[in-house]
Structures are given as structure tokens and as C-alpha cells.
Amino acid sequence: MQTIAIIDYGMGNLASIANMIKKTGGKCNIVNNAGLLPMYDKVILPGVGAFDTAINNIKINGLWDALNKFALEDKKPVLGICLGMQLLCNQSEEGVEKGFGWIDADVRKLQLNNSSLRTPHMGWNTLHVQNKAFPLFKNTEAEQRFYFVHSYAVACNKQENIAATTNYGGHFHSVIWNHNIMGFQCHPEKSHKFGMQIFKNFIEL
């Protein structure tokens, strides 16, 4: 069976993701050693916290080059979750560091057109699927509900990278995609049956 590396750069909900992969029948290890990365078939990039801290931690741990090789040269599947998704983009208004830039998108502070809403966007919300061909949407339910916690959101520069949008005081791009690179703003590892299907699909890629 293929093995998934959950990248440990000191930030993120690693155990939840590992629990979910085990629950859905996959195999994974938590990896913080860049040298071991080539032995893995897929990567999950988790993340909770601030953009610049994350990028700096990745660099300090020597993971920056290894991840670039994994994603761009080896073209193996990479799934970014929450902040991990934002790291796939060019840059973020939250910081000054550059992101991986694997997906042509920028991260902006959530702009709410409804004064009764507050940030962070915290709670359950639905995905509006923009591209049914996205491989992780296989066998998913008509209404997909996911748990969100974030104050910044992704805006893709190219329509083709948008797999789903979500409405919270305006639409943002909640699921993004560029070939082997995939990102979820929400937390599939915390979204019971809806999330389980996403992980199942990722495991079966």
C-alpha cells in the first residue's frame, strides 16, 4: 500500500489527520525529516497558525527544497489542509514570506459583506462544487458539509484551479487544485463522514 507522509513542521493537527487516515484504511507516518520524504508516495501538508511562521519553520527544518522536488519534479500528490492549503499559494496578506506558489492564487483576509458575520469563520459550511472532475470529489454526497476555522481565504487567479467555493459573507475558493496539488480550506479530518470520503479518495489516488 502507498504511504502518506504527514509533514510535521511544528504546526498543525497531525494526530487528527493520522487518525482519519487510519480510520479510512490508509497508511501514514508523521515526517519531519526532509531526507525521508522521497520514500513516500503522497504528502499531506497540515497547518494551524500564522503564514510566515509556517514558511519559516518549513525552511528551518530543511523541508522547503524537499517539498518543492516532491511536488514539482516527482509530481506526487500533495494535499494541503487549512493553513497548509494557503502555503500552496503565491503569498498571503497575513505575512511577508512567499508561499510555495504551486497554485496561482493569493491569500487575503476574509472580506465580509454582511455585518452580522464575524471572523474567524468558524463552523460548518457547505462546498459549492465548481469542477466535478476534481478527483477527491468522487462518490461524495450532493451536499458536502465541512468544518472551517480561518480568518484568511484563498483567491485563485485562474478559474481552472477552483474545485469548490464556499459562501461566508461572500464567496471564497475553499477547494483548489492544480494537477497533483490539492488544497482544502476546511478540515476534512474533522468533518466526519464528509471528510472520510475525501481521505478515502486521496488514499485511492
Added chain:
Amino acid sequence: MLKQRLIPVLLLQDEGLYKTIKFKDAKYLGDPINAVKLFNDKEVDEIIILDINATAGNHPLNIEYIERLTSEAFMPLAYGGGVKTVEQAKKLLRLGVEKIIVNSAIFTHTDNVREMVKVLGASTIVASIDVKKSFLGKYEVFYKNGTLKYKGTLKEALELVNDIGVGEVMVNAIDKDGTMNGYDLGLVKIIEPLINAPIIICGGLGQLEHLKQVTNSAISGFAGGSFFVYHGPLKAVLITYPAYNTLHEILK
């Protein structure tokens, strides 16, 4: 989309699941791990686990036990009880805890809580404020499981959590805890304009009708205890949670 979450609060004491009335008379209900599994099957929005003895008993975090709980939780899990330092909070997040709830530390370790918000992100830190009405009908803030009174006013306590910049604020009405007779609507009205972050209210939930009584838009979460663990007038222990369609009708 449901704008609001319905959240069971599980009270932990020495690895047992308990339910209190007005923060007292803790009654043993059963095994918390089983309860988490059952709530998981019922696809709850979120779950809150509070170790009601952690700060008062001054014992260290039971990391190993919390790990066993989180490994069964495929939904967001917030943990509170005895968290005072960034290191503790980090450890909990690594175990799969989604959010850290602070109560006593807001007042006793304010700088540490500020540091938690800075290092771990605002959306990871929830401030829990326990409120009780005085004999004169004034709302006062308590901490350390309701045993110590905060010197300032409710407004000052909420200004403090606004200033710390937590991602969410949970307000517990101590007088309503375990009564199942509805949320403290007067309190909800007072706190709504005083809190910048999304608000979770707790204390008094006894039936789904009680959710409809709260029309304030800033309430992002309805928490409860007895409602989710007791059934019928004799309060038989039964883990319950409404079906999504039922909730959808009420919270739409």
C-alpha cells in the same frame, strides 16, 4: 449552511464523565471515551471537553487520556481544564485537539494566554467566562470552576478577552447549569455587544425550542450538557443529538 453549531459539553473528572447542577453536585454518568464515540456516530457539530478538576485540583494535564479521547473524535474537539502555558496548548493541539479553552488562565496567566493567541492563532483559543448573578441581580464573573470571583465587572472581563484577541468566547451561566430550563436570555443580550469574537452560550439548554428563543446574530454556538446526556423526566443517562434535518429546520 447552518450558521450556528450545537455543541455537547462533556465534563471530565478523574477519567469519568460527570454532569453538574450549577457547577456543583457532580453526578457520575459513565465512560467519556464511549460518549465521544457515540457523539461521533451521531455526527455532532463539535464537542467540548472540560476537565472540571484540573485547575481546582491543581493536577497536571492528563495528556495520555486526552489522546485516547481525541483519537475517537472525527469532529472538532475543544479541550479546557488546567491549560496555563503555550507548551501545554501546543501539546494538546498535536494530539488532535482543535481548540484550547482557557478560563482561570485568562485572569491568573493573562500574558500566557496572549502568547497562545499570538503563537497558535486566535481561532485556536477560546475564552470561557463563567457568570453568576449576585444577590442584587448583578452579573459577576467567576473562575477556577466557579470557586473564585473575578475582581472586575463582567464588562471588564469581556474587555480583557477582547484585548487578548481570542477567536471565540464561551459564556457559561452558572445559575442555569443543569437546570434545562432555557438559556439566560438577559445575559445573552448583555454580552452580545460587548464581545468582538463569535460567541458560544452555555447553561440551561433543555429542549430544541430553547434555541429558537435566542435570536441574537452573534451567537455562533449553542452548548449544553444535560440536554445531550439525559433523557426523560427521570433523567436516564442517554447520549442524544438531533438529526441534521431536525437541526436544519430549527437553525435555518
